[in-house]
Amino acid sequence: MSNVVEIDGRRAAYRAGKITITESMSIPWVMRNHAHDRAEQIVFERKSSINTWVPVTWRQFYAEVRALARGLLALGVEPNDHIAIMSHSRYEFALFDQATWAVGAQLIPIYETDSTDQARWIVKDSQCRMAIAETPQIRDVLAPLLPELDHFEAIHVVEENAVEKISAKGSLALDPEIDRRIDATTADDLATIIYTSGTTGLPKGARLTHRNLLHVAINGPLDDGLSRIIGGMQRSLLALPMAHVFARFICLMSMYSGNVTGFAPDAKNLVSDVQSFRPTYILAVPRIFEKIYNAADAKAGKGLKLKLFRHFAKVAIEYSRALDKPGGPSLALKAEHRLGERLVYSSIRSILGGNLRNSISGGAPLGARLGHFFRGVGINVYEGYGLTETSAPTSVNTPHFMRIGSVGPAYPGCYVSVDDDGEILGKGDHIFVGYNNNSEATAAAFTEDGWFRTGDLGEIDDDGFIFITGRKKELIVTAGGKNVAPAVLEDRLRGHPLISQVVVVGDQKPFIGALVTLDSEMLPGWLRNHGLPEMSASEASEDPQVLAAIDRAIKRANDSVSRAESIRKFRILPIDFTVANGYMTPSMKVKRASVIRDFNEEIERIYAAG
Structure with a gap:
């Protein structure tokens, strides 16, 4: 069944909601x-x-x-x-x-x-x-x-x-x-202002009305599919x-x-x-599901038990993937899955209280592997998508409409479309009314025909399933769902005499990290002042005293942000970013996408130890 309609001349994902919020409701x-x-x-x-x-x-x-x-x-x-x-x-x-x-x-x-x-x-x-x-x-x-x-x-x-x-x-x-x-x-009176980080470093206050919040709070439980997860007596x-x-x-x-x-x-x-x-159900960000998986892995212990857990974890993933294929799981895979149920899966569910069968994940991409793992052990994780400005949900998978890897069809009563440049757009009673004391940002957040610009890139298939393919903004969203504006930390750190450039990383990762380059012009003087011999930037990137100095600078910069936004680990690159090597624009702005692409191996090393 297709969940695609035409509205305002746009192709949009849409599912009708059961309730329209009236003016007298609050x-x-x-x-x-x-x-x-x-x-x-x-x-x-x-x-x-x-x-x-x-x-x-x-x-x-x-x-x-x-x-x-x-x-x-x-x-x-x-x-x-x-x-x-x-x-x-x-x-x-x-x-x-x-x-x-x-x-x-x-x-x-x-x-x-x-x-x-x-x-x-x-x-x-x-x-x-x-x-x-x-x-x-x-x-x-x-x-x-x-x-x-x-x-x-x-x-x-x-x-x-x-x-x-x-x-x-x-x-x-x-x-x-x-x-x-x-x-x-009344329904259109202000209910709250929730501040969400912007690329300038100063959070923007999203003004949400009673209509916004009631629309999503009421229409979800009344939906035929979602009611099976979040209906009454749960x-x-x-x-x-x-x-x-x-x-x-x-x-x-x-x-x-x-x-x-x-x-x-x-x-x-x-x-x-x-x-x-x-x-019986939980709604959480991907980081919580990662913690649950890690807890199960840790409980398995060592040796044979650990090997057993990891083997049947792979079986669970294979079994779940096979559910989406014509013919479903093979007889051999079904038999192995039944064995996994007796040896592993039931104990995983017991870690979660024994009653958990459904959950909804949002705030950041879950990842198909985790989604298939949990479904394979008997816990359905329905991935959704939304922002502060959309009062949380704007799309979600349901028992009736589920496709792992997507963020589902549109949430009941919400419209989701894709602009010509691939940006995901939203419209409906769930969309915020503007940013507090910031008319310029409010105007920029909407298209001329009144659709909210999410800043995310994606696509909608013929059945109305929405797939997020990237981020249009530089704003980082960690695996825990925390919005982080990299400019705050980058600007502070660039003031250190040893540091030339900083690129804060951590999108869809468990914590914030940073790639740092050294200022080759300032380096010789800093080395002399600290009684150190001359060395190249490449050599200095591995020197213990240089590393300690950068670490102290990062700790000071972290004082200006919350712990969730703070840099936990960093890597010093052996080169600097310049116009000549293609990592800076003529106006001296770092080409973030190029850096992240070309130094992906260094970024992965930041997170290699978990």
Whole structure:
């Protein structure tokens, strides 16, 4: 069945959604109705101090939302006020999100790993009135902004009982005002601003409305195919940072669809949290699936057991690939797969709690090999695609429409097309309304006929499956789904006397790395000043003291960015980039694509040790 239509004179992938968001609908309006209709249904499970999962019903959750909303009113929070939040994913994040919407304000997320400089830009650009910090340490990151910014008044700390302290300030007399504000909020009112890194180094604030977020949160669970994965009475463990649009969308979608959601804020505890929570599905970035695979590999141990695991991992991949071929797996492959089920696959599923059968991957390309491995062991990973500006999903594979290697057909109610230059375009109620205080960037983000430019290159086949073939932008997206603007680090490092050029790498990789070239003119003086003999740039690229100096420079540059954006490993190249050798333009800009292509072997060495 084809999922291709014609719209605006363009060929586009499209699947109809079941619900059109009306003007009177908003997130707090929907959640108030759910709390009334599903009062005794469990909506969350919280992790206790003794690592057990404690159920929270809609009645309990919404009572806490209302109490916190009263407290925010008592603090003087007005409609359209902005409140920053800097926290890992946790129950209190969802609580503050709903309470802030209930009083007509907006929660502006900041990654918990961001530096003071990064937080300063977001708090200033979005004019945040106050902030919610998860820990005293995170409060210390935000504290320097209090005397600097007149509009920034206070920081409340979750782990210092911020919820209880704020809630205690309110009174039941404020309830009518909460309901008035909920009723006054419309679908096209602003819901949040999520900052996404740009090539200039300063993040751009994507303005998302209630219509944007409700469109994707409601139409997914109602889709005939997706409902088999994320329909009601499922259990989902949220392991992504809530500052990421994908996690925010997942939380809202799970609440709407009647699922139970748990939070796994620490990646180090992910496997144990999955085992104890026992999810039926997870939505995650590829890095999490890589961690799961690595955990299974590590659990196999050494010697014969390890060889056995790796052999049947290959069998799983071959079996899954054969499912997509005419005739399916051979009898011999089926028999070997059954043996793998008894010896290996069932134990892998037990690592994941035993109930996990479906998952959705987004944020970065998953890779066909991982997709086939998990399907081969009995866990379907449905790859999707989207950006902050598309409210997370714009396409996704489903049980009804699946093609491993693609990012699926269009998400319900979303249009996806390809421009003449190969750029993926999007249109629909999920597309953001523009960048905060940046009309120039907003205008550049859309075509003349109103389609959003994703910056990614791709193609759409005759059945409406979308394939991403590359990135039009220089923006790096790590395997963990983190957007990284290379210019921030490159500009800082080029100021070091030893360094001529830097190319930050890490697209679809587990961490950020860098290729560095030495300044041959500055090198002799630096060597003399450090009591070192003369040497060529090629020799210096392997000298321990030169390597240590570059390492110190990188560590200093890393102070300006979050840990996820920081350079973990680097390689010094034996040559410099010049116009003569074709690695720089006449205007002295590095030809990034040429460098990455010709020095791919050096890049792979950065990641060779994992």
